[in-house]
Amino acid sequence: xxxxxxxxxxxxxxxxxxxxxxxxxxxxxxxxxxxxxxxxxxxxxxxxxxxxxxxxxxxxxxxxxxxxxxxxxxxxxxxxxxxxxxxxxxxxxxxxxxxxxxxxxxxxxxxxxxxxxxxxxxxxxxxxxxxxxxxxxxxxxxxxxxxxxxxxxxxxxxxxxxxxxxxxxxxxxxxxxxxxxxxxxxxxxxxxxxxxxxxxxxxxxxxxxxxxxxxxxxxxxxxxxxxxxxxxxxxxxxxxxxxxxxxxxxxxxxxxxxxxxxxxxxxxxxxxxxxxxxxxxxxxxxxxxxxxxxxxxxxxxxxxxxxxxxxxxxxxxxxxxxxxxxxxxxxxxxxxxxxxxxxxxxxxxxxxxxxxxxxxxxxxxxxxxxxxxxxxxxxxxxxxxxxxxxxxxxxxxxxxxxxxxxxxxxxxxxxxxxxxxxxxxxxxxxxxxxxxxxxxxxxxxxxxxxxxxxxxxxxxxxxxxxxxxxxxxxxxxxxxxxxxxxxxxxxxxxxxxxxxxxxxxxxxxxxxxxxx
Amino acid sequence: xxxxxxxxxxxxxxxxxxxxxxxxxxxxxxxxxxxxxxxxxxxxxxxxxxxxxxxxxxxxxxxxxxxxxxxxxxxxxxxxxxxxxxxxxxxxxxxxxxxxxxxxxxxxxxxxxxxxxxxxxxxxxxxxx
Numbered sequence: 001x002x003x004x005x006x007x008x009x010x011x012x013x014x015x016x017x018x019x020x021x022x023x024x025x026x027x028x029x030x031x032x033x034x035x036x037x038x039x040x041x042x043x044x045x046x047x048x049x050x051x052x053x054x055x056x057x058x059x060x061x062x063x064x065x066x067x068x069x070x071x072x073x074x075x076x077x078x079x080x081x082x083x084x085x086x087x088x089x090x091x092x093x094x095x096x097x098x099x100x101x102x103x104x105x106x107x108x109x110x111x112x113x114x115x116x117x118x119x120x121x122x123x124x125x126x127x128x129x130x131x132x133x134x135x136x137x138x139x140x141x142x143x144x145x146x147x148x149x150x151x152x153x154x155x156x157x158x159x160x161x162x163x164x165x166x167x168x169x170x171x172x173x174x175x176x177x178x179x180x181x182x183x184x185x186x187x188x189x190x191x192x193x194x195x196x197x198x199x200x201x202x203x204x205x206x207x208x209x210x211x212x213x214x215x216x217x218x219x220x221x222x223x224x225x226x227x228x229x230x231x232x233x234x235x236x237x238x239x240x241x242x243x244x245x246x247x248x249x250x251x252x253x254x255x256x257x258x259x260x261x262x263x264x265x266x267x268x269x270x271x272x273x274x275x276x277x278x279x280x281x282x283x284x285x286x287x288x289x290x291x292x293x294x295x296x297x298x299x300x301x302x303x304x305x306x307x308x309x310x311x312x313x314x315x316x317x318x319x320x321x322x323x324x325x326x327x328x329x330x331x332x333x334x335x336x337x338x339x340x341x342x343x344x345x346x347x348x349x350x351x352x353x354x355x356x357x358x359x360x361x362x363x364x365x366x367x368x369x370x371x372x373x374x375x376x377x378x379x380x381x382x383x384x385x386x387x388x389x390x391x392x393x394x395x396x397x398x399x400x401x402x403x404x405x406x407x408x409x410x411x412x413x414x415x416x417x418x419x420x421x422x423x424x425x426x427x428x429x430x431x432x433x434x435x436x437x438x439x440x441x442x443x444x445x446x447x448x449x450x451x452x453x454x455x456x457x458x459x460x461x462x463x464x465x466x467x468x469x470x471x472x473x474x475x476x477x478x479x480x481x482x483x484x485x486x487x488x489x490x491x492x493x494x495x496x497x498x499x500x501x502x503x504x505x506x507x508x509x510x511x512x513x514x515x516x
Numbered sequence: 517x518x519x520x521x522x523x524x525x526x527x528x529x530x531x532x533x534x535x536x537x538x539x540x541x542x543x544x545x546x547x548x549x550x551x552x553x554x555x556x557x558x559x560x561x562x563x564x565x566x567x568x569x570x571x572x573x574x575x576x577x578x579x580x581x582x583x584x585x586x587x588x589x590x591x592x593x594x595x596x597x598x599x600x601x602x603x604x605x606x607x608x609x610x611x612x613x614x615x616x617x618x619x620x621x622x623x624x625x626x627x628x629x630x631x632x633x634x635x636x637x638x639x640x641x642x643x644x645x
Contacts, residue, residue, distance in 0.1 A: 073625060104626070104629075106622070106625075106626055107565070107626065108563045108564075108565045108567050108626055109548045109549070109563050109564055109565070109626065109629075109630045109633075110563070110564030110565050111548060111564075111629065111630065111633065115565075116564075119564075119565065147565065171592070171620075172619075172620040172621075172622075173592070173620045173622045173623060174620070174622065284622070436518055436519070436621060511522070511628065511629065511632055512625060512629075513625060513626060513628065513629025513630075513632070514625050514626045514629060515622040515625050
């Protein structure tokens with residue numbers, strides 16, 4: 001028997017969401033215990049800060065330029081590499097339960113397998129050669145609309161709950177700007193749904209059900225993928241007592257003074273201020289009709305409170321699943337990897353949601369690898385920069401496989417010394433958005449505690465412009481030092497490294513077949 | 517307004533391709549829909565997710581080899597026009613262009629994606645024929 005792999009992802013979660021990373025609001029004892037017994041990464045970045053590109057990196061072990069899913073709405077090709085296929089080929093049972101999102105969600109033509117599986121209430125399209133190497137797929141997104149399995153389950157079993165969720169899209173099919181709660185914050189709603197019907201609970205229960213279907217001596221790889229704490233922020237009303245929003249402190253990244261906030265924004269690439277003022281909505285991931293400049297401190301508090309309620313529910317659900325795994329006798333051979341696909345502003349810089357903004361709010365992610373106790377790996381915190389691009393090679397390593405040839409990064413290290421040996425010196429992040437003529441392209445490197453972002457030609461930015469942040473002395477990234485002559489040599493060295501390290505972009509870019 | 521355009525070069529005579537593409541009742545043979553019904557200048561198409569679009573055929577120009585239609589009587593769709601052009605490039609090669617202009621703009625994207633699938637199917641059916 002080999003090691004079992006439980007890969008846990010959340011969606012749009014910040015590094016500081018967790019107690020083990022200094023988070024002081026949500027109580028996350030189950031995740032904290034994984035951190036204490038495992039490897040906790042303090043500088044883990046995604047290779048793109050929205051869902052589909054980032055998730056495509058997780059499964060392929062490739063940068064965005066290589067796998068080609070350059071924005072939400074661009075489907076990952078059916079024949080793209082998948083680490084699940086490699087694991088399945090050596091005898092692992094494989095499952096993906098929860099949010100996949102390698103393919104567009106808005107799919108009225110049912111072109112994509114994820115949606116067809118949900119529509120047909122099937123868990124596989126082909127048992128002999130299953131979609132992306134997963135023997136079993138039961139999928140969910142952020143509510144009860146669409147074709148995926150959770151939506152069908154709610155409609156079949158609790159139709160009265162369909163309307164209890166926030167309505168994600170408005171009448172123009174744009175991300176809804178409608179406000180809710182006590183503060184009228186966008187994408188926030190008091191949801192009367194019972195906790196047992198909420199998708200976090202459903203994902204955990206479907207995971208336990210699949211695990212219980214396996215023989216005791218079977219090796220398995222299970223990707224348990226929670227849709228939360230991604231907006232809409234609509235956790236079960238009965239759980240809101242966990243974090244009373246009026247008692248939530250404003251986050252360190254929220255700049256209360258409006259003139260100071262706007263001065264900081266004006267010192268960044270121009271698209272930041274354009275979005276803040278509501279004049280340049282370059283991507284579909286934030287409400288088109290919401291103006292961030294109108295965000296109030298109380299709205300930030302309420303959004304944060306709802307987010308942390310969702311974080312606590314995820315931690316509870318993980319506790320349930322780990323308990324079920326223990327009861328099967330698998331605990332000693334179980335590796336757990338925990339992360340998310342990208343971050344969330346949650347009030348930093350007076351903003352919510354995400355987009356072409358390469359700062360810690362969106363790029364610094366929680367990442368924990370708790371190796372199987374049988375592997376006797378010493379717990380550690382790793383400060384070296386790593387990326388989600390290393391996940392596929394890590395899963396292969398756990399299963400005793402060679403690093404797959406298609407992957408572009410070494411496995412995750414187990415210490416800073418190991419990081420040096422493996423060559424974890426830098427981590428890269430890309431952004432490309434082209435939405436009805438609004439264009440943003442960014443390329444970013446993080447190395448030596450600096451983050452350097454180069455703009456390519458776009459609607460508001462030109463090649464030669466950029467951002468440079470000193471993470472050690474400016475942890476909130478308030479001071480853009482791109483034009484600071486005293487660090488010009490460092491900037492140029494980082495840029496040289498960036499251009500030398502980025503894989504060549506596969507061209508032509510594939511078409512965007514949906515907004516999300 | 518969302519505007520999307522997809523195209524494909526098909527290695528086949530334009531008249532031959534147009535004889536097929538310009539037959540509105542044959543849309544389901546190349547476009548990823550499940551049903552298609554035409555009555556006079558009206559067409560109804562059914563998508564795999566069960567959605568039915570009622571359409572007005574507004575141009576069927578045999579000389580230009582241009583087909584235009586619009587989705588009507590749909591509470592979600594404020595404006596739509598779809599255009600398919602078949603343009604000769606040589607005796608045995610033509611350009612097929614599928615354009616969609618739409619409000620709400622985001623709906624143009626999945627229609628554009630479906631058009632890409634349809635154009636690939638056309639190439640499969642007509643290249644070298």
